[in-house]
Amino acid sequence: MAAKFVISKDARGEFRFVLKAGNGEVIATSEGYTAKASAMGGIDAVRTAAASAEVVDES
Structure with missing residues (x-):
């Protein structure tokens, strides 16, 4: 199954999205x-930025 974005409305009436694996x-x-x-x-x-985002290892 592919990842997906899910949009919902919170208790304050604001729209939020989550990215699910x-x-x-x-x-x-x-x-x-x-x-x-x-x-x-x-x-x-997020779709645009994630494609070219670098990985920074701060461990």
Whole structure:
């Protein structure tokens, strides 16, 4: 199963998204957005940035 973004509305009425791995584990959580379109923009930003993100090992 592929990873997926899930959008929901929280108790404050804000839209949030999580990125779930294929096994259902949440691997990223967004901030709250007042508009659903803004949450979709956040998803697009993650998709764009993740493709070229470098890995920094701080261990």
